[in-house]
Amino acid sequence: MSDKQYVPPKVWKNEPSSGNQWANINRPEAGARFERDLPVGEHPFQLYSLGTPNGQKVTILFEELLALGIKDAEYDAHLINIGDSDQFSSGFVAVNPNSKIPALVDNSGTEPVNVFESASILVHLAEKFGHFLPASGPARTQTLNWLFWAQGSAPFLGGGFGHFYAYADEKQEYPINRFAMEVKRQLDVLDKQLAKNTYVAGEEYTIADMAIWPWYGNLVLGRAYDAAEFLQVHTYEHVVRWAQQIEAREAVQRGRIVNRTMGEIWEQVAERHSAADIDQALKLKP
Ligand SMILES: N[C@@H](CCC(=O)N[C@@H](CS)C(=O)NCC(=O)O)C(=O)O
Structure with a gap:
């Protein structure tokens, strides 16, 4: 237990309790903080992300x-640096009033369509191109079950466990225990599902795998929060098998490094405007 006793005041006030950069991005008000248009590239899809x-x-x-x-799925991926508050520009907020990456403008039709929330973007693209989301029936429902599971569960991993275990200035037992318990429970849910199925929603690779892998796949592959030992991620052997299987896909190796500004030099493609941007970075891989 922390020795500092926090007594909530009668009315909450916005008084940052921490100097860490992730604690201080947000304010209790939504909306644009400054005027700036978004850049627009030449492809049908304009992605604003990190x-x-x-x-x-x-x-x-x-x-x-x-x-x-x-070829119609060509996209420009523009960098939104959330540490520099890019998500609060008037241009970004016009696409996503929630000021969170990723946000997409689909210019492929007669009128531009703004799409935000990562799962909504996945469904929009999967339906548009007729891939990675079964069109109907139980397989579609099963895919959406796991896609929604990811959207509901991952904030406990990122905003909960990751925040308190890796980013908070002070290590506090109560939130770390609470969120470690929940993350391990979620890993066990996935492990039991992946013991019976090749992919999360069955025998087909779907957008549910694409939504879950960046969170739980990266976690069991030891790429998140330096927490592999703490959470004993190797014990979730079916999740590890699945994570490695997804990781081996060339498209995953390409997609995971787009709009990245950290890690090894070959893992950083700050902006993607053509396939060559990714090719060049991957050439540097040892
Ligand atoms: N539910 C949203 C979550 C998006 C989200 O949390 N994005 C984070 C980065 S991973 C962000 O933009 N944070 C900036 C901020 O909180 O101001 C989604 O799935 O798209």
Whole structure:
């Protein structure tokens, strides 16, 4: 237990309790903080994102669609640096009033369509191109079950466990225990599902895998929060098997590095405007 006793005041006030950069991005008000238009590239899809797990979901899907030879899925991926408050520009807020990456403008039809929330973007693209989301029946429901599971569960991993275990200035037993318990329970849910199925929603690779892998796949592959030992991620052997299987896909290796500004140099493709941007980075891989 922390020795500092916090007594909530009668009315909450916005008094930052921490100096860490992730604690201080947000304010209790929504909306644009400054005027700036978004850049627009030449492709039908304009993605405004960052290579976090939520961003990776979408760039993995784009790369999977391109790997199928679908040229209409060409996209520009513009960098939104959330540490620099890019998500609060008037241009970004016009696309996503929630000020979170990823956000997409689909210019492929007669009128531009704004799409936000990573799962909504995945469904929009999967339906548009007819891949990675069964069109009807139980397989579609099963895919959506796991897609919604990911959207509901991952905030406990990122905003909950990751925040308190890795980012908070002070290590506090109560939130770390609470969120470690929940993350391990979620890993066990996945492990039991993947013991019986090749992919999360059955025998087909779907957008549910693309939504879950960036969070739980990266976690069991030891790429998140330096928490592999703490959470004993190797014990979830079916999740590890699945994570490695997804990781081996070329489209995943390409998509996971788009809009990334951290990690090894070959893992950083700050902006993607053509396949060559990714090719060049991957050439540097040892
Ligand atoms: N539910 C949203 C979550 C998106 C989200 O949390 N994005 C984070 C980065 S991973 C973000 O943009 N944070 C910036 C902020 O909170 O201001 C989705 O799935 O798209």
